[in-house]
Amino acid sequence: MTRDKSSPPSSKMPTCMTNTARSSDAAAAPLPGRRHRPRRPTVASPVLCFLLYLLRHLAACHAATRDAVTPGNPLTANETPLVSGGDGNFALGFFTPPGANSTYVGVWYNKVSVRTVVWVANRESPIAGAVDANPDATLSVSATGTLAIAAGNNSTVVWSVVAKSRLANPAARIMDNGNLVLLSDGNGGEVAWEGFDYPTDTLLPEMKLGVDYVKRRNRTLTAWKSPSDPAPGPVVMAMDTSGDPQVFIWDGPTKVWRSGPWDGVQFTGVPDTVTYSGFTFSFINNAQEVTYSFQVHNVSIISRLGLNSTGNNGLLQRSTWVEAAGAWNLYWYAPKDQCDAVSPCGPNGVCDTNEMPVCACLRGFTPKTPAAWALRDGRDGCVRSTPLHCQEEGANKTTTTSDGFVVVRHAKVPDTERSVVDDMGMSLEQCRQACLRNCSCTAYAAANVSGGGGHGIGGEGMGCVMWTTGLTDLRVYPDFGQDLFVRLAAADLIVVGSSKWSSSRGTGRRYEGSSHDDDLELPIFDLGTIAAATDGFSVNNKLGEGGFGPVYKGTLEDGQEIAVKTLSKTSVQGLDEFKNEVMLIAKLQHRNLVRLLGCSISGEERILVYEYMVNKSLDYLLFEKSSVVLDWEIRSLADGRLVILDRQNVIVWSSPAPTRNVTAAAQLRDDGNFVLSADGSGSDNQSVAWQSFYYPTDTLLPGMKLGVDTKAGITRNITSWNTPSDPSPGA
Numbered sequence: 085m086t087r088d089k090s091s092p093p094s095s096k097m098p099t100c101m102t103n104t105a106r107s108s109d110a111a112a113a114p115l116p117g118r119r120h121r122p123r124r125p126t127v128a129s130p131v132l133c134f135l136l137y138l139l140r141h142l143a144a145c146h147a148a149t150r151d152a153v154t155p156g157n158p159l160t161a162n163e164t165p166l167v168s169g170g171d172g173n174f175a176l177g178f179f180t181p182p183g184a185n186s187t188y189v190g191v192w193y194n195k196v197s198v199r200t201v202v203w204v205a206n207r208e209s210p211i212a213g214a215v216d217a218n219p220d221a222t223l224s225v226s227a228t229g230t231l232a233i234a235a236g237n238n239s240t241v242v243w244s245v246v247a248k249s250r251l252a253n254p255a256a257r258i259m260d261n262g263n264l265v266l267l268s269d270g271n272g273g274e275v276a277w278e279g280f281d282y283p284t285d286t287l288l289p290e291m292k293l294g295v296d297y298v299k300r301r302n303r304t305l306t307a308w309k310s311p312s313d314p315a316p317g318p319v320v321m322a323m324d325t326s327g328d329p330q331v332f333i334w335d336g337p338t339k340v341w342r343s344g345p346w347d348g349v350q351f352t353g354v355p356d357t358v359t360y361s362g363f364t365f366s367f368i369n370n371a372q373e374v375t376y377s378f379q380v381h382n383v384s385i386i387s388r389l390g391l392n393s394t395g396n397n398g399l400l401q402r403s404t405w406v407e408a409a410g411a412w413n414l415y416w417y418a419p420k421d422q423c424d425a426v427s428p429c430g431p432n433g434v435c436d437t438n439e440m441p442v443c444a445c446l447r448g449f450t451p452k453t454p455a456a457w458a459l460r461d462g463r464d465g466c467v468r469s470t471p472l473h474c475q476e477e478g479a480n481k482t483t484t485t486s487d488g489f490v491v492v493r494h495a496k497v498p499d500t501e502r503s504v505v506d507d508m509g510m511s512l513e514q515c516r517q518a519c520l521r522n523c524s525c526t527a528y529a530a531a532n533v534s535g536g537g538g539h540g541i542g543g544e545g546m547g548c549v550m551w552t553t554g555l556t557d558l559r560v561y562p563d564f565g566q567d568l569f570v571r572l573a574a575a576d577l578i579v580v581g582s583s584k585w586s587s588s589r590g591t592g593r594r595y596e597g598s599s600h601d602d603d604l605e606l607p608i609f610d611l612g613t614i615a616a617a618t619d620g621f622s623v624n625n626k627l628g629e630g631g632f633g634p635v636y637k638g639t640l641e642d643g644q645e646i647a648v649k650t651l652s653k654t655s656v657q658g659l660d661e662f663k664n665e666v667m668l669i670a671k672l673q674h675r676n677l678v679r680l681l682g683c684s685i686s687g688e689e690r691i692l693v694y695e696y697m698v699n700k701s702l703d704y705l706l707f708e709k710s711s712v713v714l715d716w717e718i719r720s721l722a723d724g725r726l727v728i729l730d731r732q733n734v735i736v737w738s739s740p741a742p743t744r745n746v747t748a749a750a751q752l753r754d755d756g757n758f759v760l761s762a763d764g765s766g767s768d769n770q771s772v773a774w775q776s777f778y779y780p781t782d783t784l785l786p787g788m789k790l791g792v793d794t795k796a797g798i799t800r801n802i803t804s805w806n807t808p809s810d811p812s813p814g815a
Contacts, residue, residue: 162219168258173262198411202284230244251267253268266278293376328503330344333400339426362385432468469576472572476523618637636650679695761773
C-alpha cells in the first residue's frame with residue numbers, strides 16, 4: 085500500500101513546507117472586481133530546518149541527562165547515568181565491576197575515558213546479577229526524603245538513607261565535586277545527608293579525612309576487597325587523634341604505615357609534599373574537627389588519593405589523569421620503602437634507607453637484643469647506654485639535671501600517639517626548658533614549622549611536642565623532614581663523630597645526630613679510670629686550682645701521665661662553659677699547645693683530661709724558675725725576626741719582623757724588657773728593633789707604657805689571664 089502524496093510526511097524532521105491559504109471555499113473565492121491570483125506555498129530555508137532540528141535534539145538530550153532524582157522520577161539501571169551540573173565532572177549510575185556478577189550504584193569521573201569509580205553507595209549490599217540483568221533496579225527518593233536502592237524484580241530495598249526529619253520537596257543530586265547529596269527544596273535547600281561523610285576508597289578534592297565532632301563522624305578510607313569486589317577490605321586509612329594527630333593505614337589489626345603528625349606544612353612522613361605544585365593541603369585541628377583535605381588549583385587537573393588492597397605500588401596512591409596518555413599517572417605512593425613500615429628499628433632506633441643496614445641505634449643507645457640486631461632484626465630497638473640524670477627535689481618539685489639534647493635533622497618524628505602537645509605559642513627554647521623540667525621527657529620538637537623553624541634552616545618553630553616514652557618509628561631523610569631533639573645524659577653529649585654514623589664493636593652502627601654545628605672526635609674516659617689514675621683524687625697529686633676547679637696529676641694504666649681538670653662544685657662555671665672549653669681546645673690541637681686527651685662525665689662530675697707537662701709551662705720557666713736552662717735556641721734571622729727553636733729546629737715562637745734590616749741579638753734587661761737590638765748590647769734604645777714592653781700581657785712594669793703609640797702604630801693594652809692556670813687572654 086502506497087502513501088498518498090498529499091498525506092503528511094512520516095519523517096521526524098520538522099515540517100518545512102506550510103500552506104498559508106485558507107482551506108474554505110469562501111476564503112478561496114476571489115473578491116469582486118479583482119483578478120484572482122492563487123497563493124504559492126512558502127518554503128523554509130535548509131539552514132532554518134537544520135536549526136529547528138538541532139534545537140529539538142538538544143532539548144531531548146537535556147531532558148535525558150539530568151543531575152538529580154526526585155519523588156516519582158527515579159533513576160533506573162537501564163537509563164543514562166546522572167551527570168553533575170556545572171562542568172559535568174562526575175556521573176552517578178548503576179555499574180558492575182569487571183569480573184563481578186553484582187550491581188552497584190556508584191560515582192565515577194565523567195570525563196575520564198577509563199571508568200574510575202570513586203564512591204560506592206551499596207558496597208556492602210549489592211544487587212545480585214550484573215547490571216544488564218537488572219534493568220529495572222532503581223535509585224529513588226520518596227516524598228518524605230528517603231533515598232533508596234531497590235532491586236527491580238520485587239522492589240526489594242538493598243540500601244537506603246532515611247532523613248532525620250521529613251524533607252519538603254526532597255531531591256538527591258550529584259554535585260560537580262563528586263558529592264551525592266540529599267537535600268530539601270530540590271535545588272539549594274538544606275543538605276540532610278551527603279556521600280562525602282561516608283568515603284569509600286578514594287579521597288577527592290574538598291572531601292575530608294578525619295573526625296567531625298559536630299556530626300560525630302569518623303571519615304575513613306577503606307579499600308575494596310578486590311578489584312572486582314567493592315566490599316570493604318581489611319586495609320583502612322584513618323585519623324588517630326591521640327596525642328598529636330596523625331594518619332595510620334591498617335591491614336587488619338596491624339599498622340602498616342604512619343603519616344607522622346602535621347607540622348604546619350605537611351605530614352612529617354610525607355616530606356616531599358612541599359614540592360607539589362598546583363595543590364593546597366589543609367589540616368584542621370580544633371574542637372569541631374580534626375581533618376585533612378586537599379584542593380587542586382587548576383580545575384582541568386584531575387587528581388585523587390586512593391587506597392588499594394594490594395601493595396604493588398603502595399597501598400595509598402596519589403594519581404593524576406593524563407589525557408594525552410589516556411591513563412592515570414602515579415604521582416606518589418606509600419609505603420614505598422623498608423623505612424615506611426611502622427617502627428622497623430624499634431624504640432630508640434632510627435631507620436635510614438641511604439645506609440646499610442637501614443637500622444641503627446640513636447646516639448647514647450645500644451641494641452636491646454644484640455643477637456637479633458646482628459641478624460638485622462631491629463624490632464626490639466635500643467636501650468640507653470647512660471641513665472638520665474634528673475631529680476625533682478623539695479615541695480616545689482624543683483628539677484635538677486645535667487642532661488642535654490642532641491638534634492636529629494631531617495626526621496620523620498617518632499610516633500606521637502602518646503606525646504604531649506603543649507602551648508602552640510611556645511617557642512622552641514621554651515619547649516626545651518619545659519622538657520628539661522619534666523624528668524619523664526625523652527625528646528621534643530616544634531609543633532608548627534610553617535614559619536621556617538624547626539628544620540634547621542633558620543628561624544624557630546612554634547608550639548611544643550614532647551615525648552615521654554621510647555621513640556618509636558623514627559626515620560631520617562636526605563632532605564626535608566623536621567628537627568627532633570633527643571634527650572641524652574651528659575656523658576653522651578660530648579662525642580660527635582666526623583660522620584653522622586659511628587661504629588661500635590659488637591653493637592653495629594649508631595646514629596650520632598648533632599649537638600653542635602661542627603664535628604669533633606674526643607675519647608670518653610670512665611670515671612673509675614680517672615679515679616684510679618689520680619689515686620682517688622689524692623691531695624698529694626694536686627697540681628693547683630683555677631676558676632674551673634682543682635687540677636690533679638695522674639698516670640693511666642699504660643703509663644701515660646695526665647693532668648686531670650675537675651669542675652668544682654663551688655665553681656661559677658657550668659655545663660655550657662665546660663662544653664665550650666671542650667669544643668675550643670679539641671679543635672685547637674697544635675704542637676705548641678697543651679693537648680686535650682678526652683673527658684669524663686658522670687652525674688654531676690665533669691672532668692677534662694689533658695696531657696701532663698713534665699717541665700710545666702714556658703711562662704713558669706721564664707719568670708718563676710730562672711735556674712732552669714731550656715735546650716731551646718734563640719736565634720736572630722736574616723729578616724730581623726727573633727725566633728725560638730726547639731731541639732728539632734722547629735720555630736716555637738717568632739717576633740714580628742722589624743721595620744728595618746738589622747743584625748740583631750736578644751737580651752732580657754733588668755727591668756723585665758725582652759729586647760731585640762742591632763748591636764747586641766740592648767743598652768741603646770735607638771738600636772732596639774723589637775721589645776716585649778710593646779706587647780704587655782696582664783702586668784704594667786716601670787717603664788712600660790699603656791695606650792696608643794701613633795708613631796709605632798700599636799695600641800698597648802693589659803689583658804688578664806683567662807684563669808690562674810691559663811695565661812691565655814681572658815674576657
